[in-house]
Structure formats: structure tokens, C-alpha cells
Amino acid sequence: MLVLSENIPSLVKYMGSKTEIINYVVRGLNEVHKENQAVCDLFAGSSTLAGALRSNNIKFISNDIQIYSSIFTKTYLSQFDWNVYPTAEDIVKDAEQIVESWINEFNYYWEKSNYEVEFNLSKFNEVEKFQQDLNEDEQFYNTIKNSSKEEILRYHLFAKEYSGTYWSFRQCVWIDAFRCIADKYSNIEPLYNLILSCTMYAMAYNSQSTGHYAQYRKAEKDSSMEDILIYRKKSMSEFFIRKYNEIKANMIDNNCKVETYSLSYEDCISQIDSGTLVYADPPYCSVHYSRFYHILETFVKYDYPKIRYGGRYRTDRHQSPFCILTKVRSAFKDMFINLKDNDCELVLSYSNSSTCMITLETILLDAYCIFNNIELDEELYLSNIKSYVEKEEQSQIYRDIEIDEINININSLLNIDNINLNYEVTLKLFEHYHSTMGRTEERKKNVLETLIIVKKINK
Numbered sequence: 264m265l266v267l268s269e270n271i272p273s274l275v276k277y278m279g280s281k282t283e284i285i286n287y288v289v290r291g292l293n294e295v296h297k298e299n300q301a302v303c304d305l306f307a308g309s310s311t312l313a314g315a316l317r318s319n320n321i322k323f324i325s326n327d328i329q330i331y332s333s334i335f336t337k338t339y340l341s342q343f344d345w346n347v348y349p350t351a352e353d354i355v356k357d358a359e360q361i362v363e364s365w366i367n368e369f370n371y372y373w374e375k376s377n378y379e380v381e382f383n384l385s386k387f388n389e390v391e392k393f394q395q396d397l398n399e400d401e402q403f404y405n406t407i408k409n410s411s412k413e414e415i416l417r418y419h420l421f422a423k424e425y426s427g428t429y430w431s432f433r434q435c436v437w438i439d440a441f442r443c444i445a446d447k448y449s450n451i452e453p454l455y456n457l458i459l460s461c462t463m464y465a466m467a468y469n470s471q472s473t474g475h476y477a478q479y480r481k482a483e484k485d486s487s488m489e490d491i492l493i494y495r496k497k498s499m500s501e502f503f504i505r506k507y508n509e510i511k512a513n514m515i516d517n518n519c520k521v522e523t524y525s526l527s528y529e530d531c532i533s534q535i536d537s538g539t540l541v542y543a544d545p546p547y548c549s550v551h552y553s554r555f556y557h558i559l560e561t562f563v564k565y566d567y568p569k570i571r572y573g574g575r576y577r578t579d580r581h582q583s584p585f586c587i588l589t590k591v592r593s594a595f596k597d598m599f600i601n602l603k604d605n606d607c608e609l610v611l612s613y614s615n616s617s618t619c620m621i622t623l624e625t626i627l628l629d630a631y632c633i634f635n636n637i638e639l640d641e642e643l644y645l646s647n648i649k650s651y652v653e654k655e656e657q658s659q660i661y662r663d664i665e666i667d668e669i670n671i672n673i674n675s676l677l678n679i680d681n682i683n684l685n686y687e688v689t690l691k692l693f694e695h696y697h698s699t700m701g702r703t704e705e706r707k708k709n710v711l712e713t714l715i716i717v718k719k720i721n722k
């Protein structure tokens with residue numbers, strides 16, 4: 264039985280994060296998990312599952328095509344040697360020294376980026392524009408190249424490329440400084456990952472954008488200026504210290520043996536042990552994660568990539584087949600084929616909304632056929648599954664209004680001849696009560712999450 268650690272320090276604001284419903288995900292995994300079975304999070308993202316399962320003595324494999332995800336996983340699953348690490352305040356002091364060097368050598372730019380003054384809209388936008396233009400300011404770049412400080416020569420990516428965008432010039436200098444300090448500890452891997460994670464957390468909560476990095480906001484009115492100002496005045500170091508200390512206080516029960524990969528899902532499946540229980544939470548809308556979180560990738564790689572377009576994206580972004588209408592179905596099929604060939608079991612999260620890239624009944628039919636080596640007439644069975652799911656959902660709620668989970672066994676519908684199958688496919692709908700915000704405070708039932716469970720049949 265997998266045990267859930269409830270307290271998972273958040274490291275990033277992540278679209279599609281399973282933090283709020285992680286207990287349902289672990290309940291789904293527990294329907295399949297056998298003692299000592301390895302667990303793989305195939306699309307780990309913010310690595311919530313690693314945080315949730317950290318106290319279990321199991322092999323945990325974490326994968327995501329985006330490299331920053333592996334840093335979050337390792338932060339949740341490291342064994343920290345707190346006695347020998349510097350305190351958060353010590354790290355901030357070291358970073359502050361680098362910031363001091365910037366203030367000395369770039370005093371003109373530092374002073375021009377001061378937000379602790381009275382603003383009107385036009386003055387505010389002038390200060391913003393001044394910083395935004397630093398990415399093409401030759402004089403600024405020449406000063407960097409002529410700096411006598413290694414910390415500036417090697418660590419100026421954010422100050423040059425992102426000043427006045429998601430963060431101010433001053434905040435960018437802090438980001439570069441923390442990145443430099445992380446590299447100084449690259450021989451102590453848990454500490455290196457921890458410094459990167461705490462900085463990414465501070466970046467998320469200091470950024471003036473809405474939680475992702477697809478585009479930064481422009482001040483068009485006084486109200487948006489006032490709002491952006493709130494973030495421009497935030498302190499990177501305060502957020503860094505807060506997260507570092509929270510992790511120190513809570514990450515004391517990490518027991519998993521961890522392996523991390525930054526591979527596409529099919530390559531990862533070929534790396535994992537046969538028989539692994541895989542949790543798959545692929546993207547379900549057309550938005551590419553590599554666009555929303557390009558900056559985290561750049562922060563971790565720190566490779567001075569080519570940067571383009573309004574959102575200042577790196578140009579080598581991954582295009583996920585799960586976000587492309589013409590590719591999504593074969594992406595799912597490939598995943599099922601590879602998992603079956605590797606004798607794995609699966610718990611799959613997918614959303615049940617009209618904006619999804621593919622319908623639940625298509626996924627259910629393909630999973631059932633591929634895992635069991637069966638061919639079925641698609642035209643007929645897709646609509647059968649749809650009406651069966653709707654009918655089952657209604658009748659299970661009717662039978663027991665208090666239930667918080669509905670289980671719909673797809674084998675019961677499709678295996679009418681009762682042949683010997685290898686896998687059972689179940690659709691699990693978790694329901695929960697939530698109160699509407701209306702005056703009546705009427706309680707309303709709402710489908711929260713969908714899991715598809717593909718479990719081996721014991722023979």
C-alpha cells in the first residue's frame with residue numbers, strides 16, 4: 264500500500280498540477296500497486312507525485328521532456344545533509360555579494376531600474392522599456408564582456424534577456440546570482456537541486472505574469488501598472504529563504520530510490536523495468552508546456568539559447584504530440600503499445616472536458632484493444648462506450664448519492680464472449696462535494712478527476 268505524504272511544499276505554479284487531487288491519484292495507484300512494484304511518473308511536470316510518495320521505500324522513476332521537472336523530483340526525493348549545508352541566509356549573503364558587484368559595475372542601470380519612487384503611467388513604461396531594451400543594448404553588453412568579475416562574465420543571461428519583462432533588472436540580477444551560487448555547489452547534488460528549486464519558486468512568485476511565462480503583462484492603465492508594481496517590488500531573497508527553510512523543516516521522510524529522466528515518454532518506457540506501475544498525466548489541451556515554462560528550462564540549462572518573439576522564448580522548444588490534434592491519438596496508442604510490450608500497468612489521468620484533444624471513449628477503446636490484443640469495430644464501439652459510461656455514471660449516483668467515486672468496468676461492456684484477457688480497463692470518476700459560492704450555500708456534486716486504470720488480470 265502506497266502511503267501519501269500530505270505536506271508537499273510547492274515549488275512552482277504549474278498548469279495541470281495534480282497537487283489538489285493527489286489523494287485521488289494515489290488511491291487509483293493503490294488499486295493496482297503490489298508490494299515492491301516500482302512506480303514511474305511518466306509526465307512528472309511539477310513532480311507532485313514524487314512529493315506525495317516520498318516516504319515509501321520503493322523505486323521511483325520520474326520523467327518529463329522538460330529538464331526542470333527532474334530538478335523538482337530530486338528536491339522532493341533527496342537525502343539532505345542539513346548539518347553540513349549553508350543556511351538559507353548564508354546562501355543569500357553569498358548571492359548578495361554578487362549583486363553588490365553588479366551594483367558597482369552597473370550603477371547607472373541599477374538606479375534607472377528603481378521602483379521605490381512615485382510613478383505615473385508614462386514614467387513607469389519608460390522605466391520598463393529601458394530595461395526591456397537591454398537585450399539589444401550594445402553598451403550594456405560591452406560592459407558585461409569587459410567585467411573583471413567571473414560571476415558577471417559567466418552569469419548574466421537573465422539580466423541581459425529578461426530585464427523589464429517577467430522580472431525587473433534588479434530581480435534578474437538576483438536570479439543570475441542564485442544560478443551562480445547553485446553551480447558553486449554542483450559537487451553536492453542535493454544542495455545544487457535545492458538552490459535551483461528555491462530560486463524557481465522565488466521566480467514564480469516574483470514574476471509579474473499570471474503564473475506561467477507565455478507572455479509578460481504590459482501596463483496599459485493605472486490599474487495594471489499598480490498591479491505590476493506589486494511584483495516589481497518583491498524580493499527574490501525573501502522567497503528563497505522561505506522555501507529553503509520550509510523544505511528543511513518538512514523533507515525529512517524521503518525514502519524512495521529515485522531515477523530521473525528527461526526523455527520523451529516512449530524512450531522512457533524503454534528504460535524502465537518490466538512490470539513497473541506507470542502513472543501517466545499527459546497534456547490534455549493544445550498549449551505546449553515548452554512555451555509556458557520555457558524560462559524554467561533556460562534557467563536550469565543556462566545555455567544562453569537563441570531567444571525570440573514577444574514572450575522571449577527559446578527557439579528549440581519541444582512540440583508535444585499530445586497537444587496536436589492530428590498526432591494525439593497515435594501518441595496514446597504508442598504509449599499503450601510500449602507499456603504492454605514492457606509488461607507494465609497503467610494509471611492514466613485525463614480530463615473529461617470538451618476542450619480536450621481526444622475523447623475519453625477513444626482512449627478507453629484503444630487501451631482495451633491494445634493491452635488485450637483485440638480488434639473491434641470502432642464506429643460501433645465508440646458510441647457504445649460513450650452511452651455506457653453515461654448510463655453507468657447516472658445509475659451509480661442514483662444507487663448511492665453519497666458515493667465519491669464511480670467505477671466503470673470497460674471489460675464488462677466489451678468482453679461479451681467472456682474470453683480470457685490479460686488486462687482489465689476501468690474508468691474511475693472521482694466526485695466530490697463543493698459548495699457553490701451563491702447565497703444559498705447549496706451543495707453541489709461535481710466530477711473532479713478522471714482516471715483510467717489498466718491492471719493485469721491475475722490468472
Ligand SMILES: C[S@@+](CC[C@H](N)C(=O)[O-])C[C@H]1O[C@@H](n2cnc3c(N)ncnc32)[C@H](O)[C@@H]1O
Nearest residue numbers: 279280281306308309328527528544546552583
Ligand atoms: C499535465 S502536465 C503533468 C502535471 C504533473 N502531473 C503535475 O502534477 O505537475 C503534462 C506534462 O507532460 C510533459 N510532456 C509533454 N509532452 C511530453 C512527451 N512527449 N514526453 C514526456 N513528457 C511530455 C509536459 O512537459 C508536462 O510537464
